[in-house]
Amino acid sequence: MERGCCIVDLGDTKVLAQVSGKIEEPKKNRPTEGSIIINLELSPMASPAFEPGRPTESGIEMNRILERNIRDSRAVDTESLCIVAGEKVWSIRADVHVLNDEGNIMDAASIAAITALSHFRRPDVSVMGEEVTVHSPEDRDPVPLSVHHMPVCVTFAFFDQGEFLLVDPNRSEERVMDGRMVVGMNMHREICTLMMSGGMLLVKEQVLRCSQIATVKVAEIIELIQRALDKDAQARQAGEKCGFAESVPTNKITTNRKEATAIDTTAAAQQASQVIQEAGPVDKPMSNMLVQAPGTVQIGEGLVNTWDVDDEDMESEEKEGREKSVTNGREAVATSKPTERKRPVKAGEGTVSHAEGSDSEEEETVMLFQGDDETKSTEEPDSTALMQPSNSDKPAKKKGKKKKAAQK
């Protein structure tokens, strides 16, 4: 059973908490302190009203109350979480999942969180000069967190403008209440959190009365927590199995249990070898990869370009391109369709004809030339034309491919 895991059943409300630790860099303004993060998740399992993803307003409110209760009241000592000041500290994270919502999630969550934090053991760390060694649980026993006190929340529901008061409201009571007050208190009768989120006006005597009731309730709850922690510690020491498995009553008809079973797999092995034999030999995959250049591989051949340009036109344009590229070197030249072929020839003698070509850009095909290599990028879409170095046998190969394509 994992350390730092706790399930709380408050009536029918069920909450699961799990604590985990990670080594991280500390905050800049607090280099000698670790951090405690509490994340309350209202799981869609708990109620059809909870949606996955962004937390609702009430979810955020409850999360804040939990954080204030445990983190701001310094229930867990953060200075002891420091490993190397300014560089490495423990970041302790408590994830609280609500599994079933039958009212008063706040109380259940606070009990689960503080119990899980008390139950958790972090790996032991030793620092020798510059070296930090994190010991595995097998090497050295994990170390508990230093929990100074256990703050537990008690929720009160008010009806009739504060006249009637209910402690620990269930779901139906929560739906009709006028307002609620949450009092977080610890064993030493210190109030850690006090939150009343509107809905009605409260007389101050009521607040005092609530805190007195909370004192009694908190004492009972903390005694329960201590008993559970002690029982778990005893079971672990004795080497018995502890945790959820043992706490489930097995004499209910909704529970069914089966001990470890051995399966007879001789028939299975025979069946498997039979299947393999019947399947026959496997065809090896054929791979015809052509390495064009470092970083460029061609698999398969491209198809012929069928974009309105015939093969003969392509050849004559190629010749043109060859003449031009000799004079201009590397440049982008807009060549046009057969009817307008003469225009670019004239312009190309002097400057680059971008301005002229821009009139009818949609009709023109843009071709890129590279040195003395009359590469036609539109002809073979699969080869990366830009990357090809000028190679004497390249044109020959291309022509060969073109012929093959034409034959197809």
Added chain:
Amino acid sequence: MQRYYSVGSNMAATDETSALLRSFECEQNLLSRPDGSANVRQGDTSVLAAVYGPGEVKMSEEIIDKATLKVIFKPKIGLPGCAEKLQERLLRNTCESVVLAVLHPRSGVNIVLQVIQDSGSLLSCCINAACMALVDSAVPMKCLVSAVTCAVMEEGRIVLDPDSKQEKESSAVLTFAFDSRENNVVTCSTKGCYTPEKYQECLSACGAASRNISSFFRQAVERRMSKEL
């Protein structure tokens, strides 16, 4: 009620397959809000599944002739990420193959899974939990799904229902889900390297084990229905 099974003794010597399923436990209807819920424990691995449905579904997600299945997988630590989305998809595809969605057009069935403890064989535990929760919520299904995980160790040995230590030391982990009627494969999810021969061996071994689990599910439902309410 505990039942012990005795099995032929000639398994370990010949194939070097450690064919031992861990202790199996299933508790149904433990949550009051969801329509159906189940907690399945395989050894130390425990997964809690809850089903809401058939119910309302968002207009953007509704299908006119079938029910829309949605799976939400919640890990224990941290916020859900990409790996959880993959699990959700796997589970959704598995459930979609067995749930009779055509009986509830334009509705939604939501399945929520919460990992309570992960000690190996998590995916098969999730599938089993989802199946039991669907049974508990009375969503109509063609058949039950029973899933088994097996691990292929370095030396070629196959271990059924591995725990986390065995999974870490293995060279491949394979999970198969079978239907309860004809023992056909519903889902197969693998991680790691293995030969086709090993795959067939694992498939057959898991198929034999899944019959065991299907009969356990049957027993669980019979037990539940044994008393008049």
